[in-house]
Amino acid sequence: MVSPTQIDRLIAGFKSFKATYYEQRPERFQSLVERGQNPRTLVIACSDSRADPAILTNSEPGELFVIRNVASLVPPYQPEGRMLGTSSAIEFAVRDLAVRHIVVLGHSNCGGIEALQRIAKGEEPEREFLANWVSIACEASNCKDKGVGDANEIGRQAVVVSLTNLKTFPWIAEPHAKKELSLHGWWFDMGKGALWAYNEFKGAFEVLA
Numbered sequence: 001m002v003s004p005t006q007i008d009r010l011i012a013g014f015k016s017f018k019a020t021y022y023e024q025r026p027e028r029f030q031s032l033v034e035r036g037q038n039p040r041t042l043v044i045a046c047s048d049s050r051a052d053p054a055i056l057t058n059s060e061p062g063e064l065f066v067i068r069n070v071a072s073l074v075p076p077y078q079p080e081g082r083m084l085g086t087s088s089a090i091e092f093a094v095r096d097l098a099v100r101h102i103v104v105l106g107h108s109n110c111g112g113i114e115a116l117q118r119i120a121k122g123e124e125p126e127r128e129f130l131a132n133w134v135s136i137a138c139e140a141s142n143c144k145d146k147g148v149g150d151a152n153e154i155g156r157q158a159v160v161v162s163l164t165n166l167k168t169f170p171w172i173a174e175p176h177a178k179k180e181l182s183l184h185g186w187w188f189d190m191g192k193g194a195l196w197a198y199n200e201f202k203g204a205f206e207v208l209a
């Protein structure tokens with residue numbers, strides 16, 4: 001039988017959230033409900049339980065529009081594709097919410113990146129969806145070199161691949177060229193508690209915090 005303890009913890013957590021946002025300072029959520037959301041930043045993060053962008057950036061409700069998927073990946077612009085969850089959420093954030101920043105947030109010890117490494121070595125995972133999805137970042141893993149390379153470096157390069165793919169969306173490329181929309185590549189080193197950022201002029205990641 002599944003223990004209810006974890007779900008009880010989540011319900012207790014909701015009660016704590018409710019006490020803060022509805023009882024102690026209700027005006028903020030009331031405003032978000034009445035005026036609607038107006039987040040300035042879209043974050044594309046990994047589904048990994050240890051890399052929650054709202055927790056990592058100490059953000060409040062209404063601040064971040066968040067997409068999470070395996071390995072924080074952005075597929076290239078493929079309007080003819082079907083059921084593109086990540087692309088449709090990006091479209092809503094950019095075209096409807098008019099976010100000013102897009103952050104792609106990768107992280108160390110990423111299971112999606114480790115799967116990509118194994119696939120690059122020719123080890124097909126016994127999963128139905130994973131290989132096709134992480135192949136978005138195949139370029140980052142040097143697939144041609146049989147996946148040789150450091151997983152963290154591959155993870156950072158996967159962030160760069162996603163940034164490149166973001167620019168293939170015409171309604172991102174245009175405001176980006178006009179400096180109305182900025183793109184950021186971040187990578188969270190969870191072992192060291194460090195945040196890295198991609199410097200596109202240097203073509204390298206630097207420690208941000």
Ligand SMILES: [Zn+2]
Nearest residue numbers: 046048110111
């Ligand atoms: Zn991950």
